[in-house]
Amino acid sequence: MVVTRASQTTAGVDSARERQLSENAADPDEQASSVRRVTAVVLAGGTSQRFAPDKLAEQVEGKPLLDRTLASLPEHMAIVVVGAVRKVARPVIFTSEDPPGGGPAAALVAGVRRALAEPSDAIVTLPADAPFGGQAAGTLLSRLD
Numbered sequence: 001m002v003v004t005r006a007s008q009t010t011a012g013v014d015s016a017r018e019r020q021l022s023e024n025a026a027d028p029d030e031q032a033s034s035v036r037r038v039t040a041v042v043l044a045g046g047t048s049q050r051f052a053p054d055k056l057a058e059q060v061e062g063k064p065l066l067d068r069t070l071a072s073l074p075e076h077m078a079i080v081v082v083g084a085v086r087k088v089a090r091p092v093i094f095t096s097e098d099p100p101g102g103g104p105a106a107a108l109v110a111g112v113r114r115a116l117a118e119p120s121d122a123i124v125t126l127p128a129d130a131p132f133g134g135q136a137a138g139t140l141l142s143r144l145d
Contacts, residue, residue: 038141039120040073041111042066043104044083044128045097056086056128063089065129072134078118082111083128093118 044056044066056066063071066081067089073079079092095114097106108125115123122141126133 036122036141037078037118037120038074038076038122038124038137039078039080039115039118040134040137041108041115041123041125042069042073042079042081042092042128042133043107043111043125044081045101045104045107046083056083060131065131068131069126069128069133072130072132074134074138077124077134078115078120080111080114080118081128082107082114 057064059065060068066086070079070081070088070090070092079090081088081092081094082097083094084096085094093114095110097103097110099106111125112123122144124137124141126137130136
C-alpha cells in the first residue's frame with residue numbers, strides 16, 4: 001500500500017488551494033475540525049490466472065472479495081478502481097490501464113492519474129484482494145500528520 005500526499009505529485013498547485021492550506025495551518029481550531037480529503041486507488045486488474053475464474057468475485061463471508069475491500073475504506077473517500085467495470089456495492093470511478101492488460105505498474109499510473117483529477121489532499125493505493133486494506137490505509141494516513 002502506498003500513501004502519497006496529492007500535492008506532492010502535481011507539478012503546479014492551485015494558488016487558492018495553497019492559501020486555503022496556509023489559512024488552515026494558521027488556525028489550530030480549523031485544522032483540527034477539517035477532514036482530510038483522500039482518494040483511494042484500488043488495483044483490480046489482472047486475468048485471475050492463478051485463481052480462476054474471477055478472484056474478486058469470490059464470496060468471502062457472503063460478499064464478493066472486491067466489495068469487502070471497498071467496504072474497508074472509509075465512506076468519505078473517493079475511490080478509483082483500476083480494472084474492468086463491474087457491479088459493486090458502493091459508488092466508485094472505474095478506469096483502466098494503458099495498454100489494457102499492461103500490468104500492475106501501468107494500472108498504478110492510470111489510477112494515480114485519475115485520482116489526481118479528484119480534489120484530494122492524499123492518495124492511497126491498495127490491491128483489490130486486500131479485504132482489510134482500507135483499515136491499513138487509515139492507520140497510515142493518521143501518521144502523515
